Amino acid sequence: MKSSKDLLTDRFGRTVTSLRISLTNRCNLDCIYCHSEGDEGTRNEMTVEMIAQIVDTASKFGVNKVKFSGGEPLVRTDFEDILKALPELKDVSVTTNGVLLKGRAHDLKEAGLDRVNVSLDTLDPDKYAYITHGRPEDLYEVLEGIKAAIDAGLTPVKINMVLLKGINENEIDDMLDFVRGYSGDLVLQIIQVMDFRDGAQYDLDAKKIEEDLERRADDIRMRKMHHRKSYIINGAEVEFVRPIENAEFCANCNRLRITADGKLKPCLLVNDNLIDFTNAKQEELPELLRASIERRIPFYTDSEEKRIIEKKTIIGDRKDGS
Ligand SMILES: Nc1nc2c(ncn2[C@@H]2O[C@H](COP(=O)(O)OP(=O)(O)OP(=O)(O)O)[C@@H](O)[C@H]2O)c(=O)[nH]1
Ligand SMILES: C[S@@+](CC[C@H](N)C(=O)[O-])C[C@H]1O[C@@H](n2cnc3c(N)ncnc32)[C@H](O)[C@@H]1O
Numbered sequence: 001m002k003s004s005k006d007l008l009t010d011r012f013g014r015t016v017t018s019l020r021i022s023l024t025n026r027c028n029l030d031c032i033y034c035h036s037e038g039d040e041g042t043r044n045e046m047t048v049e050m051i052a053q054i055v056d057t058a059s060k061f062g063v064n065k066v067k068f069s070g071g072e073p074l075v076r077t078d079f080e081d082i083l084k085a086l087p088e089l090k091d092v093s094v095t096t097n098g099v100l101l102k103g104r105a106h107d108l109k110e111a112g113l114d115r116v117n118v119s120l121d122t123l124d125p126d127k128y129a130y131i132t133h134g135r136p137e138d139l140y141e142v143l144e145g146i147k148a149a150i151d152a153g154l155t156p157v158k159i160n161m162v163l164l165k166g167i168n169e170n171e172i173d174d175m176l177d178f179v180r181g182y183s184g185d186l187v188l189q190i191i192q193v194m195d196f197r198d199g200a201q202y203d204l205d206a207k208k209i210e211e212d213l214e215r216r217a218d219d220i221r222m223r224k225m226h227h228r229k230s231y232i233i234n235g236a237e238v239e240f241v242r243p244i245e246n247a248e249f250c251a252n253c254n255r256l257r258i259t260a261d262g263k264l265k266p267c268l269l270v271n272d273n274l275i276d277f278t279n280a281k282q283e284e285l286p287e288l289l290r291a292s293i294e295r296r297i298p299f300y301t302d303s304e305e306k307r308i309i310e311k312k313t314i315i316g317d318r319k320d321g322s
């Protein structure tokens, strides 16, 4: 009989303690680089009950964190019901574009949400509209949403800034000032753009930018998840997410993904090894979780042997179909 820890530990020694659940593929914006969590699936969406069942099962095997994402999770009007149906967990968070956050922040907190990440790549309304294919005014909705989240206690609020060559690479200091202005309630999270949609053309030398931040930092911390580092610069905290060609990042990946239509997805970048659990009985879920954990492979790795295995499993699934 396996212990609960073994059940969710993969053959590379990575124990899954966190679920990243996509609630929908729908979105009210259309960002130029969007990876949609590697999920281009159907418009079918898990019910509240399905989500509660899979989280409940995973929680019995050591999962204590859940991140909701999408698509845009707040387009689901039953998000509060989903939160209320969850078992007790250490950390329940959502990543949102923030456009619909203002009117929901208090209800989400009441329903059990602990904190929120808000995507905001620029403070310039015209650039915002260019990046999101939205309206310049949407930026003000997002800023109001951030304030509402702080008022509701959904803190720390992380501001997700995807670094985009030629668009926002010169805005890092403005963003640090913005975060500093909310003394501790906001954390900046800078993200290296991944090659989805038009992402490749905006790619820049993220490692060099991170090294610059490191030089300026008064203090440096490292997270268990992905061994991401965060830098304290003159009172502002900035975490750096650098997932590309980063073996250390993948070696410390402790998340299992769930697609909006109810499939266990071992890795963001691999699409041919998903396991559908929508027709499973509750008692079958542990075995499906185990099977999914067995399919987990670090996408980037220093080991040539693992790289060969992993490369064979990858299929292209980008928005342009290539
Ligand atoms: N390649 C890869 N990228 C990830 C993974 N987890 C998160 N990301 C990326 O990290 C960025 C930030 O994601 P968020 O949804 O804000 O969540 P997070 O920062 O990972 O989670 P918290 O810090 O716990 O709030 C996004 O661009 C995600 O696609 C992962 O396991 N693999
Ligand atoms: C896919 S979005 C879904 C949640 C929500 N709609 C939002 O935008 O916050 C989750 C996070 O992934 C980031 N993201 C999307 N495409 C990306 C890419 N190609 N490279 C890096 N991060 C990306 C977004 O900026 C956002 O912070």
Ligand code: SF4
Binding pocket: 027, 028, 029, 030, 031, 034, 035, 036, 070, 071, 072, 097, 119
């Ligand atoms: S708001 Fe989020 S899901 Fe929507 S297009 Fe932008 S990154 Fe993608």
Ligand code: SF4
Binding pocket: 243, 249, 250, 253, 266, 267, 268, 269, 297, 298, 299, 300
């Ligand atoms: S293995 Fe690497 S690329 Fe895949 S989900 Fe984990 S951190 Fe992301």
